[in-house]
Amino acid sequence: MRTKSRHFAAVDILLILMTVIPLLSVMVLKVLTTPQSEGISITGAQIYLTVPMPLQDLYITSAQINSWAVIISILGLCLYMTHGISVKGGTRRQLLAEWIVQKTESMVKDSMGDFFSGYAPFIASIIAISAFSSLLSLLGLYPPTSDINIVGGWAILVFALITYYKLKGGVGSYLKSFTEPIFIMTPLNVLGEVATPISMAFRHYGNVLSGxxxxxxxxxxxxxxxxxxxxxxxxxxxxxxxLQIGIPAILSAYFDVFSGCMQAYIFAMLTMLNISGGFPQELYEERRKKKLEKKKQKQIN
Amino acid sequence: MELAIGIILGCCALGAGICMGIGAIGPGIGEGNAVSKACEAIGRQPESKGAVTSTMIMGCAISETTGIYSLVIAILLIFVAPNILVNVLLKAIGLM
Structure with missing residues (x-):
């Protein structure tokens, strides 16, 4: 691919701009709106806009805007890496993209089993958005993952998925699973069920915030x-x-880079384990067989 | 009045310190156990270092969770609770 056409290069530049411009615009927005203050202070996400809503005002905070910027720039990065993809070898970025896809697919297959192998894109996007959001603090921006609302949203999404796959074994068996081993344990089981998303959200958010x-x-x-x-x-x-030269950088290398990537990996790993762990495979297959038999009988009749 | 606000602030700081101090014991012991067992495993089978290390880091991060909970509560006690509690006090007295 040594003779790139002019069109190809122009699209490349546009995609790179799509990756960089959201982050730059968020930085500009932060510089323009941050109130001048003396010294160092710890504050939550900055509120840019307040939209009046019937129940409660909707606050558009820097966490939301930063997470949307991260989403757009990840989209740009993915498009850039897969641009000009070809069957024969191809460019360096294609190799990188292939490596990422292979790694996530093998990871998902290892920890979730063959039934869930279609989950690789979902897991990869969770890792990417979580890691890039945490790494946003390297640019001096507010990392969206240190806001409980953002991470809580992801945890609720994962919880909905877990419940969906638990329900695949039938509503009756799902409700019955709460009364095991004895019916007295029901409140504890319900608590344990609700605690899953809360603990996932708090683990991720607490680590980034503490950093x-x-x-x-x-x-x-x-x-x-x-x-x-x-x-x-x-x-x-x-x-x-x-004294401020260098020493904060060492801390930042641990808390921002290592801890951020670690938490992204753990969030994805827990997602995979919870989804595949709650899925009653045998019950699902039995139900499927019964349904197929019913269909056949109907056709015969 | 000043005394009451002072008691609120002091108790918030004290509570945060106790919370963090006690909350750090469990994860400390747990992670220490995990790392010591991982070291033993690596010493016995040096070729399994990669798998043991990644599993250990995963387990460490999960056993860290309770410590993170207490950290979140301590942060809330230091940065959020004093304002709310002082406001409640002022409302109860009728100054606000």
């Missing part, structure tokens, strides 16, 4: 320490932030 809180605390402590050490020097010499 940003600790980073802010350490940064303010370093600020105080360096002004204590150099404060006796006259003029601008006393305000050199020499």
């Amino acid at each position: 940003s809180v600790i980073a802010v605390l350490v940064a303010s402590a370093l600020q105080g320490l360096s002004s204590l050490l150099l404060g006796w020097l006259p003029g601008a010499l006393g305000e050199i932030p020499f």
Whole structure:
């Protein structure tokens, strides 16, 4: 593919712009709207807009806008990687895209079984959006995953999927599974069922939020320490932030990069385990056989 | 009045400290156990290092959950609860 046509290159540039522009525009929006404040402070997501709604006002916060920017830029990245895809070898980015697809497919097959092998795109998109949202804090933006509402939404989606696959074994057996091993255990079983999405959401959100809180605390402590050490020097010499150079970066490497990617992996892994673990395969196959037999009998009649 | 607000702020800080301190014990012990067993397993079978390490990190992150809960509660106690509680106090007295 050495002789790229001009059209191909133009589409490439457009796709790269589609990846970069959402992030840049979010950064510009943040710079324009952040109120000037003295020192370092810990705040939640910034509210950009308030839409009046019948029950409660709908707040359009930076978390929502950042997550939509992440979604658009991931879409751009995917389109860029699969642009100009060909059967014969192809470009470097095609190899990368193929590697990602193969990895997720083998991971999903390993942990979910063959029945759920169609779930690879869903799992890959969960990993991608979660990891990129957490990594957004490297750009100095508000990471959407440190807002409970965003992660809670994902957890509710996953919970709906889990319940859907549990219901595939029949409503009766689903309701009966709450009374096992004895009927006295029913409230505990219901609690355990409800706790799944809550614990998934809190695990992810708490990890990312704790990273940003600790980073802010350490940064303010370093600020105080360096002004204590150099404060006796006259003029601008006393305000050199020499301790703030480098040390927060090490923390950020752990809390933002490692922890963010780790939590994305764990969220996806728990999704897979919960969906495939709750699915009653034998019951489903029995029901399917019965349905097929009924259909046959109807046709015969 | 000042005394009441001071008691609220102090108790919030104290509660956050106790919450985080006790909440960190369980995950600490759990993760320590997990890592020590993983080290033993790697020592016995060095060739299985990759699989053991990835499983260990997964298990560590899951056993960390209860610690994260207490951390969330501590953060809420420090940054969110004082405002709400002081407002409740002021409303009860009738100043607001």
